[in-house]
């Protein structure tokens with residue numbers, strides 16, 4: 001099942017500006033030179049990789065993205081930018097399955113890693129480690145949820161499209177060890193009447209910062225201080 005099917009059509013409208021700006025700010029804050037390649041795990045619609053591509057040399061980029069919906073937007077972005085298309089390879093699979101040999105000196109995984117089920121995480125970190133050249137840097141979010149909690153409904157953002165307004169909102173509930181999320185997208189007309197409504201639900205797995213650091217260390221990374229750019233981001237160096 002494609003958990004992002006309903007979200008994909010609205011993702012860039014509501015999130016691309018923020019995720020691109022965050023990626024650029026992170027690259028600057030990390031101060032790490034990129035001369036080999038870039039791996040983007042959970043690349044979504046490609047806003048992060050496009051922002052990074054604009055600021056690093058003409059190195060190859062590998063985008064791992066399992067959702068057909070998100071990949072549709074990603075391929076549309078690549079179709080509109082021949083230079084980016086020439087250097088970006090899209091792997092239509094999840095982080096649990098992708099495999100690329102040592103090619104990158106930067107790997108990013110933003111707003112994605114809580115979706116990785118705990119039993120698979122050590123293997124995923126190893127795959128990222130294998131994708132990096134020695135000294136390569138892996139940037140991923142510091143865990144925000146260390147245990148499942150009730151998330152009161154909140155608006156994520158809104159964007160106007162012609163005479164319509166797209167409104168995104170989210171709510172969440174604990175579900176055993178997991179966190180259940182529901183994302184809702186409502187399109188309103190100029191009078192505020194609902195034109196369409198779609199929701200999607202999925203689960204994430206809370207983890208403590210200590211557990212995550214330990215897993216990364218076990219995979220061979222040296223974990224450094226988090227960068228605080230739109231939320232803390234761990235730096236793990238191969």
Ligand SMILES: C[S@@+](CC[C@H](N)C(=O)[O-])C[C@H]1O[C@@H](n2cnc3c(N)ncnc32)[C@H](O)[C@@H]1O
Pocket residue numbers: 004015019041042043044045047048064065066067070093094095096109110111112115116
């Ligand atoms: C919130 S979006 C973030 C996209 C992008 N990284 C950004 O910051 O804009 C999360 C993405 O992770 C992808 N994803 C979910 N589970 C995944 C998995 N197991 N392996 C790889 N990607 C996954 C989803 O399909 C979705 O595109």
